[in-house]
Amino acid sequence: MAAATNWAANLEKLGLELPAVAAPVASYIPAVRTGNLVYTSGQIPVVNGELPFTGKVGAEVTxxxxxxxxxxxxxxxxxxxxxxxxxDNVVRIVKVVGFVASAPGYNDQPVVINGASNLLGEVFGDAGVHARSAVGVSELPKNVAVEVELIAEVR
Structure with missing residues (x-):
């Protein structure tokens, strides 16, 4: 078994705190565990029940x-x-998938999803380095600009 970790303390050092789990907007649950893996559903950028990041990246959203x-x-x-x-039971972040609502011709989706990847690296260090996909899409739920899901290995 891997050594004990204190990822929550890393969040605090970064001046961040975990929000309440966002309520699903359809028929799914926020996360499911199978074996040593936790798969999250796609998470949209909800902040205190609000959606401050709406529109297409490369048009309304920088x-x-x-x-x-x-x-x-x-x-x-x-x-x-x-x-x-x-x-603190996370062993490592295995994979991140990011979806970017993109204006026609916008192709910096990997740069956008670096926002998620860099945060995970800051919180988890080497255990936050992960495989990743960054995909441009025409629409996302509730007109949000970005959606991210991840897979975490846990003990």
Whole structure:
């Protein structure tokens, strides 16, 4: 078994706190565990029940603002993991999938999803380095700019 971790303390050092788990907007649950893996549902950038990041990236939303949205999505995903198994039981982040609502011709989706990846790296160090996909899409739920899901290995 891996050594005990204190990822929650890392969040605190970064001045961050996990939000309440966002209520599903359809028929699904925020996260599910199978074996040593936790899969989160796609997390949208909900902040205190509001959606401050709406529109298409490359049009109404800048790349920098979309990176902030990706960070919020990652925090929401971590909240879902924490509610299911406890954040300090995470061994590593295995995979991140990011969806970016993109204006025609916009192709910096990987730069946007760096917002989530960089946050995970800051929280988990080497255990936050992960495989990743960054996909441009024409629409996302509730007109949000970014959606992120992740897979975490847990003890």
């Amino acid at each position: 790349t920098e603002r979309a990176q902030e949205a990706a960070q919020v999505c990652a925090l929401n995903a971590l909240a879902a993991v924490h509610a299911l198994v406890g954040l």
